[in-house]
Amino acid sequence: MLHILNKPPHSDAAVQMLSTLSGNDTIVLIEDGVQAALHPEWQGWATNEVSIFLLVEDAISRGIHSIAVAHGLPLIEVDDFVVLTEQNEQIISWY
Amino acid sequence: MLHILNKPPHSDAAVQMLSTLSGNDTIVLIEDGVQAALHPEWQGWATNEVSIFLLVEDAISRGIHSIAVAHGLPLIEVDDFVVLTEQNEQIISWY
Amino acid sequence: MTEPNERLVVIRHAPYSSNELREGLDVALVAAAFGQAVSLLFLGQGVLALLKEQKAGAPGQKSTLPTIDMLEMYDIETILVPTETLQNFNITADQLVDGVTLLPISDLPDLFQRYDYVLNF
Amino acid sequence: MTEPNERLVVIRHAPYSSNELREGLDVALVAAAFGQAVSLLFLGQGVLALLKEQKAGAPGQKSTLPTIDMLEMYDIETILVPTETLQNFNITADQLVDGVTLLPISDLPDLFQRYDYVLNF
Amino acid sequence: MEYGLLVMGAPYRSAAPHSALRFAQSVLNKGHHIKGVFFYQEGVHNASQLMTPPQDELNIREAWVELHRQYGVSLDVCIAAALRRGVMSESEAKRHGQVNFNLESPFELTGLGQLLELQQRCDRLITFA
């Protein structure tokens, strides 16, 4: 399952998303979701077996691209986001 | 100073409001702000010298009026809300 | 357990503060009217929609409680709420409308995998 | 310390996710253009508006950073941020644009009392 | 006392219009005066003449118009916020090559300066957002 989160990591939407994760799920952080890069303590980063990607364009526009890079977080392009939607039949947006 | 809060007690707006309180300030909880009645642990209830009122109409519509009464919380009518705005020169809304 | 076209509608917004709750419920009602099997899951602020003591709001504000009460008439019989969400709001099950099924929040991952169609409101 | 018509504009929304930040800043700019003394306070998500590495966003999305950079030209020289807010976001002062004044969050109560006009965005 | 209201929430998205109207009614019942209501941000949608709720729901725009009719409360809408969201008067529509429009008197398009003036001319300015 693919989860799309566009709200900050401590928002209700993010908390609800975390409660629904299965092993092997994937998360794409878009819009304000990329703020997770500022929070190494975010519970999402501790969930093993779940892949988390940040949309690079949104990290750049919000001025946290270099922080994400410094933390070694996986950044993806919009085209990669589309590939993830090809690979996952179930897609849920948290907003 | 009079503070008007229309968001739940754990929202960003509520947290920001709490950080600006002076002694003798007054808070009116309207709309989703009345959800504070559900949270006896809310930091707002622990602030001495600050009066907190719930708009009774919004507590009733949201189905938490009897809970507010059971907790002995001060409920006010819209007319009382207006009186508070007469008494306070500075009024700030947190939303 | 999965029926054909089984659909999960997730409600995450409180009554009165916006129209999001009502318009989420509308999707569930329309799906049910089309003969689809619909389950409703209430998360976070959404559980406040189920408080049975809700009354008509400020003048001109329409309550959603009558819609909640109509769900069974539309054959929407699965109304799910995580126990932990209730606890977060210090709400007990007897403060909710009838017909709510509590489930442990740890069941959510399996629950989401089980439906053909999920819509998040 | 209070000048006549001194005004505090509080910014609490992040860039790009809505127009609330931009329209809050517009009020500050118009007030300054009218000759009023304007201070800006950034709280919560609002501090993200001050990150200096912001670039133009998705196609068609306008950045607010150029407006932030223009504040001094409009004689808006008091740009306040609580130190604790920065810490909550794990941001350091050198990651912000120039001209920001940090203050302890415990100064906020006095700060709010000090202005004739406060507008919260 | 002289009151002013700043409304920044849209009908259906926010309870702000309802709360503001309810507050206004009580203020006026108590014999105070409301100099004006300023609609900003999403609040500009309150002025849309095309708003067509189901018959059993309140038409918020009409409630504002009634407030103006009964008490002479001015209803000012920020022009920049309104135009970008698709709310405009006939004269603005003409200026922008549009045949249609959705804002009419007693709502008036005006600049942000009007909001600052309202705050200064009133004893109390209350925000509903």
Place this chain on the structure above:
Amino acid sequence: MEYGLLVMGAPYRSAAPHSALRFAQSVLNKGHHIKGVFFYQEGVHNASQLMTPPQDELNIREAWVELHRQYGVSLDVCIAAALRRGVMSESEAKRHGQVNFNLESPFELTGLGQLLELQQRCDRLITFA
């Protein structure tokens, strides 16, 4: 693959329209097909023909129209959500006694059933809100 998009955010209130357009462009560039975009809740404001941003800003409605023109993507707007928010076509305007309107082809007013059908007819339905 067949994609469908559900857009529930308004321009200026939400980044959803921008994110949806960006996603749509990439989907189409990769050779996929987009059956339709369904506008619901605040998303109905995307269809407003009166939206008039400053000249240096993108007109979101025109970007949707361009997507329709180039790729034949259908642009469906929930009629109930649109009417209550003041978004309507000429024929709906007539039915409700209005002279003005603000929704035109290629945007089409339709019922919620269309959203359910879109989800069933597409391989992927992605929500932007």
